[in-house]
Amino acid sequence: MAILDMRKATFRRGKSTLLDSTTIALNATEHTDLRCTTNQAAGIAARLAAGIIKCSSGVVFIGNFDPKIQPVQVKRLVGFLAHQRARERISAQAYFSYRAALWELEREAALLRGAELLQRFAGLPFDQALALAGALLHRPRLVVLDRPSEGVRAAAADAAHDAALFAAYGPADRVARADVAHLETAGSRP
Amino acid sequence: MRSTATLAIAAARIRSLRPVVFVLVLISAGAGIGVQALREPVPLLLTSLLFMSAVAIAIAYANRPPLQGPLAGVEESAPLFGRERARANAIVPGAVVLLCASAQYVGTRALGHGTVPAILFLLSAIGGITALTIALSVPLRSRWNRALYAALAIGGALLSGGLAAFVLFATRSQAAATAAALAVALPVGFVALRQYGEALARYDPLPGA
Numbered sequence: 001m002a003i004l005d006m007r008k009a010t011f012r013r014g015k016s017t018l019l020d021s022t023t024i025a026l027n028a029t030e031h032t033d034l035r036c037t038t039n040q041a042a043g044i045a046a047r048l049a050a051g052i053i054k055c056s057s058g059v060v061f062i063g064n065f066d067p068k069i070q071p072v073q074v075k076r077l078v079g080f081l082a083h084q085r086a087r088e089r090i091s092a093q094a095y096f097s098y099r100a101a102l103w104e105l106e107r108e109a110a111l112l113r114g115a116e117l118l119q120r121f122a123g124l125p126f127d128q129a130l131a132l133a134g135a136l137l138h139r140p141r142l143v144v145l146d147r148p149s150e151g152v153r154a155a156a157a158d159a160a161h162d163a164a165l166f167a168a169y170g171p172a173d174r175v176a177r178a179d180v181a182h183l184e185t186a187g188s189r190p
Numbered sequence: 191m192r193s194t195a196t197l198a199i200a201a202a203r204i205r206s207l208r209p210v211v212f213v214l215v216l217i218s219a220g221a222g223i224g225v226q227a228l229r230e231p232v233p234l235l236l237t238s239l240l241f242m243s244a245v246a247i248a249i250a251y252a253n254r255p256p257l258q259g260p261l262a263g264v265e266e267s268a269p270l271f272g273r274e275r276a277r278a279n280a281i282v283p284g285a286v287v288l289l290c291a292s293a294q295y296v297g298t299r300a301l302g303h304g305t306v307p308a309i310l311f312l313l314s315a316i317g318g319i320t321a322l323t324i325a326l327s328v329p330l331r332s333r334w335n336r337a338l339y340a341a342l343a344i345g346g347a348l349l350s351g352g353l354a355a356f357v358l359f360a361t362r363s364q365a366a367a368t369a370a371a372l373a374v375a376l377p378v379g380f381v382a383l384r385q386y387g388e389a390l391a392r393y394d395p396l397p398g399a
Contacts, residue, residue: 013396014332043397052266053394071391075269082263083397090260098261101198102268131260146263146397 001064003028003077003142003164004049008058011044019044021058024166028141031157031165039147039170043083046146046168050080063141076103079140079163081131081156083147092118095130096137103138110137121155128152136160147173195270199278202261203253210252211286214245218290222297226306232355235310238294239351242318243325243344245290249283250325250343255395272391276383279390280326287322291315309364313354316371317347323382330389346382350374 004026011019019041026032036042047053048060051067051074060067063077092114100110117133124132132152135143136159143160145153145167153167221241228234255265265275295311325343328336350371358367 011394013394018396040397047395047397050267052263053396054392072269072271075267078267080263080267084260084262095260098198098202099264099268101194102264102270104195104269127260134260134264 001028002026002061003063004166005061006049006055006058007060009048009055009060010057011048011053012056019048022048024049026142026164026166028164029162033153033167033169035169035171035173037171039083039172042168042170042173043146046080046144046166049142049166049168050078050144051075052080076138077141079135079138079143079160081135081143081145081148081152084128084131090130092130092133095134099134099137105138113137117159120159124151124155129155132156132159139163142166144168195268195274196278196281199265199275200281202265203279203282206256206261207249207252207282207286210249211289214248214286214290215293218245218293219297219300222294222311225294226298231307231310234306235313235351235355236348238310238314239317239347240344241294242287242291242314243321243347246283246287246318246322246347247325247328247340247343249286250322250328253279253283253326254329266395271387272389273384273387275390276326276387280323280383280386283322283326284319287318288315291318309358309367312368313351313358313371314347316354316368316375317351320350320375320378321347323379323386326386327382327389330386330393346374346378350378 002025004024006022006024008021008023010017010021022045024032024034034045036045044053048055051062051071054068062074065073067074093111096111096114097107100107114133114137117136118129121129121132128149128151132155141163143156143163143165145156147170148156148167157165225234225237228237256262291311291314294314295308298306321343324339324346328339328343331339353374354367354371357370358364
């Protein structure tokens with residue numbers, strides 16, 4: 001069963017098509033990357049795959065749930081990591097407590113798992129390690145990364161080896177994997 | 191309703207809104223001193239209601255989830271219904287509006303002549319809350335709809351305050367005036383908050399370029 005089934009999904013706002021027709025099928029433990037022609041298209045593709053935004057045409061199913069109808073069920077399955085642009089200090093405890101509250105996790109167990117994940121990502125800069133650990137805190141079945149660094153992509157692939165992983169990249173991002181060419185379908189039109 | 195999620199979102203908002211709240215409270219205290227120059231209660235209430243509407247729109251704008259930093263995208267990706275997020279998102283701005291109305295009153299008492307009746311600030315606080323519940327949807331709208339919602343927010347505050355002022359001058363009863371203001375604020379706030387939840391559920395937050 002495909003955990004992510006995106007067929008001819010587009011995203012428009014007003015008269016602008018921000019993401020052209022995109023098709024991705026991702027099974028339970030598969031990992032794949034998508035290169036887009038703009039950074040915004042990459043961010044939109046990642047958010048479509050995470051059920052945060054809804055496609056304008058085409059279909060997106062995540063774990064057989066439709067994000068337009070069952071957004072809460074979808075979001076329980078997905079761990080989303082936004083593109084990190086600014087470094088802002090927040091304590092690991094406060095961050096994991098915040099995420100535990102939003103995902104209805106038991107706080108102490110979440111803090112423990114968060115600490116384990118942070119230790120695992122010790123090679124990454126603290127803010128990136130923290131954000132990645134937060135995204136994996138609720139043991140998602142699909143990990144979605146919006147323009148991750150090479151280190152974050154590798155760490156996420158290692159930590160989420162039993163989950164599906166989808167990473168969206170902009171035109172200038174360095175993509176670690178070699179098999180991305182066949183997925184270069186997303187683009188933007190002004 | 192999940193109280194832990196609500197409290198967590200409210201606490202995150204308090205952290206992110208601190209600088210804005212500080213500035214708004216200072217401006218409100220200054221406005222409290224300034225409105226005393228009007229002397230007459232009707233223009234004073236009208237000015238205060240317009241000011242509180244402006245505060246409500248400003249805090250509604252500042253209340254958006256963070257676009258950068260470790261909390262970026264967390265609230266949007268959390269398994270919460272739109273109505274849950276709406277209630278959680280309204281708590282801190284509502285408290286800020288009440289704080290600004292209080293700061294206005296303290297401004298009149300601390301540095302002014304202290305002749306402005308407290309009921310006028312209570313009515314403007316209720317009007318401000320009415321405006322806020324409508325104004326929360328302003329950042330989720332675009333172009334003309336944004337202006338329309340801002341106008342509706344101001345209209346809601348004026349309707350609440352106007353009806354209360356009419357009752358106050360007709361009956362001379364502060365309790366009746368407060369009840370009249372609440373009679374507008376509660377149904378308008380209920381409908382506006384539900385509508386905000388619906389808008390949040392449908393809203394597609396775009397990433398930065």
